[in-house]
Amino acid sequence: MALWTLFGLTSGKATTPWPKDGASDGQDGVLGMPRYNPSLCQEGCEECAAVCPTHAIQLQDGGLSVDYGRCVVCQLCTEACPSGAMEPSHDWAFGARDRADLVWSNDRMNHPAANRTERKAFRRSLHIRHVDAGSCNGCESELQALNNPFYNLHRLGIFFTPSPRFADLLLVTGPVTRAMFEPLRAAYEAMPEPRWVMAVGTCAVSGGIPGGNYACGTGLEGVLPVDLYLPGCPPNPSAIMQALLMFLDRAPQRVRGGQISG
Structure with missing residues (x-):
């Protein structure tokens, strides 16, 4: 018997059962999209917007507009933010059917499931x-x-x-x-x-x-x-x-x- 075959038999199944509950997704410790906490924003602060290389964070009507569809997950905003309004997270499951769902909104209820063709x-x-x-x-x-x-x-x-x-x-x-x-x-x-x-x-x-x-x-x-x-x-x-x-x-x-x- 070839050594690689013996190794495979003794090692057992390598495939994760994920996405079943409790199974490993292989992303332990991996940083995801920065999490925005607007309540922690300091008035007049522009630090995160200034360092964002893709303008995913912009000043708008006295506050911040955060578009995760433009985010490259560089974490520069979390490093520059002095108040913790932009903090590191493990939020990586950012698949969306509607482009608007990638833009931060105060009211998530205004973003219902998008209509789609039956599959x-x-x-x-x-x-x-x-x-x-x-x-x-x-x-x-x-x-x-x-x-x-x-x-x-x-x-x-x-x-x-x-x-x-x-x-x-x-x-x-x-x-x-x-x-x-x-x-x-x-x-x-x-x-x-x-x-x-x-x-x-x-x-x-x-x-x-x-x-x-x-x-x-x-x-x-x-x-x-x-x-x-x-x-x-x-x-x-x-x-x-x-x-x-x-x-x-x-x-x-x-x-x-x-x-x-x-």
Whole structure:
């Protein structure tokens, strides 16, 4: 018997039962989106907005506007904030069907579940075509981890396919460079109906750090209709899995009005 086979048999099953309750998601200690506590804001303070590299935090009507769809999770705001209004957190499950849910709001009740096309036929099987539209490969590294023994995405009935003709969901990473605009459109148009689009990573959601420069746009906004948004730089494998399961109505959407539910 080969040594690697013996090692596998003696080591046992490596795949996590997550997302079952109590199982490890593999993200212990991993920082997520900064948590905004407006009650702790000091009047006239602009420290967090001044250091934000993507203008995810802006001054607006005497207060702060926080758009997690633009956040690259750099934590600069938490380091600069003198009052704790922006604090580190482990809030990484930021998948949302509605772009507005990524913007912080005082009233989460004004952000009900978005209307969506029924997907009962796809709840147990989903085929994904991934297109890198100018990514730095950070998101690709996390996507590759989905097929390792720990996450084992296939156990959930979710598969990547090399052809858009066999895909249900187009998963896009990167800010959509000028050179990738037409190939991206071609991939989308080659998909059979019904077809959906998922923006993975802050670049695909809003452009990220390079967004709007001479070589690229500001993500998928105005390029393709987006059915699922997942910011992060990059979003971790568990965040991607949770968003995919949420898309299939097999997991709840945890973020509304820029705030994570327990």
